[in-house]
Amino acid sequence: MHGMGIPVSTWLYEQAWWSVTPTLGTLWIAGIGAFALVALLMPWVLRAWRALGRHDGEFSLRKVHAGEIPRAGGLVIIFAFGVMLLVGLAGTTELSAVHQLFSISPLTGGIIGAMIVGLTGLYDDFVGLRARHKFAMQLAAAGMAVLYGLYWPGLEMYAGLRWHFVTPLLTGLFLVATVNAINLMDGLDGLAGGICLIGFATVVASIAAAPFVGPVNIAVGWVAASALGATAGFLIHNRHPAKVFMGDAGSYFLGFLLGVLLLHTRPIRWRVPELQLAIPLMVLALPFFDIGMAILRRKLRGQPIFASDSDHVHHRLLAAGLSHARAVTVLWASMALFALMAYFNVIGVGGWWTLLGTLVALLLAAVILGYHRLLSQLPAFTGERRVGWRDRRSEVMEILAMLKHMSSDTVEDSGPERWRRLAPGVGDVLARLGVPGFEVRRGETLIVRHGDTSHTWAWLGLPLPNAGEAAEVRLALAVRLPDLQQEQLMLLERTVGLLSGAAVPDRSTKAEPAGVGVIEPAPEPQG
Numbered sequence: 001m002h003g004m005g006i007p008v009s010t011w012l013y014e015q016a017w018w019s020v021t022p023t024l025g026t027l028w029i030a031g032i033g034a035f036a037l038v039a040l041l042m043p044w045v046l047r048a049w050r051a052l053g054r055h056d057g058e059f060s061l062r063k064v065h066a067g068e069i070p071r072a073g074g075l076v077i078i079f080a081f082g083v084m085l086l087v088g089l090a091g092t093t094e095l096s097a098v099h100q101l102f103s104i105s106p107l108t109g110g111i112i113g114a115m116i117v118g119l120t121g122l123y124d125d126f127v128g129l130r131a132r133h134k135f136a137m138q139l140a141a142a143g144m145a146v147l148y149g150l151y152w153p154g155l156e157m158y159a160g161l162r163w164h165f166v167t168p169l170l171t172g173l174f175l176v177a178t179v180n181a182i183n184l185m186d187g188l189d190g191l192a193g194g195i196c197l198i199g200f201a202t203v204v205a206s207i208a209a210a211p212f213v214g215p216v217n218i219a220v221g222w223v224a225a226s227a228l229g230a231t232a233g234f235l236i237h238n239r240h241p242a243k244v245f246m247g248d249a250g251s252y253f254l255g256f257l258l259g260v261l262l263l264h265t266r267p268i269r270w271r272v273p274e275l276q277l278a279i280p281l282m283v284l285a286l287p288f289f290d291i292g293m294a295i296l297r298r299k300l301r302g303q304p305i306f307a308s309d310s311d312h313v314h315h316r317l318l319a320a321g322l323s324h325a326r327a328v329t330v331l332w333a334s335m336a337l338f339a340l341m342a343y344f345n346v347i348g349v350g351g352w353w354t355l356l357g358t359l360v361a362l363l364l365a366a367v368i369l370g371y372h373r374l375l376s377q378l379p380a381f382t383g384e385r386r387v388g389w390r391d392r393r394s395e396v397m398e399i400l401a402m403l404k405h406m407s408s409d410t411v412e413d414s415g416p417e418r419w420r421r422l423a424p425g426v427g428d429v430l431a432r433l434g435v436p437g438f439e440v441r442r443g444e445t446l447i448v449r450h451g452d453t454s455h456t457w458a459w460l461g462l463p464l465p466n467a468g469e470a471a472e473v474r475l476a477l478a479v480r481l482p483d484l485q486q487e488q489l490m491l492l493e494r495t496v497g498l499l500s501g502a503a504v505p506d507r508s509t510k511a512e513p514a515g516v517g518v519i520e521p522a523p524e525p526q527g
Contacts, residue, residue: 024213027204030084030222031229037080038233045072046237046244069242071125074249077230078118081253084226085111089219107219109148110260113141117179118253125247131306134248138179141256142172152263154277174280175259181287182255183248184294185331188314188324189240193231194332195287196254200228202283202339203261206346210268220264227257240325258284269348278355282342286335289313289362293371300393310489316369337361395432396487402429403491407498414501415471416440416447422499423450429495430475433488437476440464440499451476462492464500473499 049070120137123129152171159166186192207213207221231254237243246254262280281288290313298305317327341358344350366372406425413421419440427450430438437451456476464471473496 024208024218024221027207027218027221027225030088030225031232033087034080034084034226034229035233036229037083038076038230039236041076041080042073042234042237042244045076046070069245071245071247071249073234073238073244073246074118074125074251074253075122077234077246077250078115078122078253080230080233081226084229085223088222088226104148106145106148106150107216107223107260107264109145109150110257110263111223112148113145113175114253114257114260116141116144117256118249121248121250121252125249135176135306138176138252138256139172142175145175145260146172150260150263152277152280153266154273154275154279158273158277171263174263175256177288177291178259178262178284179252179255181284181291182258183251184291184312185287185314186246186251187312188328188331189242190235190238191314191328191331192251192254193235193238193246194328195335196258197228197231197235198332198335198339199258199283200224200231200261202343203258203265204228205343206265209343209347210266216264220261223257224261227254227261240328265346267346267348275345275351275355278358279342279345282345282355282358283339285338285358285362286313286331289365293366297371308490313365313369334361334365392487396491399429399432399491400494403494403498416442418501419448419499423448426495426499427451429491433491433495434478435475435492436478439474439476441472441474443470462496464496 049072117138120129120134120141124134146168150171151167152174155170156164156167182192182196185195203224204221207217207224210217213221234244234246234250238246259280262283265279267276267279294312295305297311314327314331317330318324322330338358338361341350341354344354402425406422411421427438430436431451435451436455437449437453439449439453440447453476455478458477460475460477461472462475464473475492
């Protein structure tokens with residue numbers, strides 16, 4: 001064969017049963033193949049996860065689920081996507097002859113970037129990684145995609161030649177923002193997966209609506225269909241109540257890939273730059289709205305931008321009385337509505353009215369969810385007065401400084417010795433947070449008791465990580481747990497982490513969760 005001018009490896013690939021020539025009519029193969037791989041492999045991966053003794057070690061007051069749920073979904077999604085990607089775009093297929101997978105092209109750069117952030121998230125799921133390191137890898141992945149030629153077409157049109165240097169910078173920023181927006185939406189069963197599913201479906205529909213479909217369009221369609229199928233297969237196991245989570249691996253990978261594919265989406269006829277620029281933003285209106293509100297409220301409250309809280313859109317829907325499943329359905333429907341508006345712009349039906357409608361819908365959502373009250377005065381942590389957001393920010397910073405000072409102590413101790421030494425300082429912090437007293441127990445044995453517990457509404461029991469079996473700190477709550485504010489929850493978690501010996505993170509790092517709360521009613525007063 002080689003003597004005829006055809007390499008043996010090329011001839012073998014051409015004869016392979018799985019060598020597919022992608023066309024617009026064969027995109028369903030990518031979707032069905034990825035769907036089947038994820039749906040069928042997931043139970044086996046979950047068995048292996050449990051057999052290896054892996055477990056969900058995250059403890060947090062912000063959890064909305066019970067039990068230990070494996071975070072193996074992202075691994076299976078990436079694997080299934082990779083298999084279908086190679087089936088359609090690698091080797092010597094008719095398409096890969098024009099658009100080679102392993103070549104310098106915007107799509108290839110985007111896929112490499114998605115793999116970088118996906119593997120970063122996978123490492124974080126299994127081992128753990130600081131927020132600043134994850135952010136650095138996201139920037140590196142976005143830079144890789146931009147170096148391979150990925151750009152934002154609508155932004156390039158809008159910026160013109162004079163500001164052309166802004167396009168690569170904002171393209172990279174868009175990709176990083178998309179990754180983190182999808183990651184922040186991964187708070188309810190099926191929520192982030194459904195949002196990505198709708199986004200990938202919008203890309204596939206936009207490719208199908210094009211009057212002319214070239215090799216690049218089909219390659220983008222094949223990638224989007226593979227991601228669509230993999231996400232759909234994952235949702236079978238992630239619907240409420242979830243059997244598996246996608247973890248950071250899944251949310252990072254799908255978020256980055258969705259951003260890349262949206263930048264490849266073009267309207268079927270020329271539109272004014274503003275409308276072309278808005279297409280990706282309209283599809284991602286809901287995740288970007290959530291991350292925008294998160295950044296704003298954390299800055300106003302003095303919290304680190306990367307700190308976790310329970311004040312996202314889905315948390316507010318739950319607080320309004322919606323069930324888990326209904327809150328997810330409402331957000332899916334909202335995402336679908338915004339995606340439909342963007343699709344109207346792609347096919348030439350929409351215009352300024354779709355963009356204006358999207359903005360009005362976001363403003364109404366902000367008011368309905370109560371985000372317009374972010375600048376209003378809030379009850380003080382101790383509840384005896386109301387304070388402005390600047391005073392609240394200062395108070396949070398002072399308490400963080402107190403915790404940081406105690407954690408920087410050079411004394412190396414653990415267990416009861418550490419708890420007794422830190423009790424006075426921890427008691428002062430808790431008193432400022434509206435918790436008048438606390439105690440530390442190991443089983444039925446009382447180790448430390450500090451403060452006044454006579455007016456306790458209930459005891460909040462939090463396990464002490466790395467402190468041995470059955471060790472917990474019990475906080476004497478003077479108010480109901482639902483009345484605790486976001487800053488209180490964050491600072492309480494850090495205080496418990498200090499008792500257990502964990503370093504208090506600085507303002508540039510993500511707060512590690514401290515415990516799952518168990519509420520016990522306070523005993524009735526005697527006599």
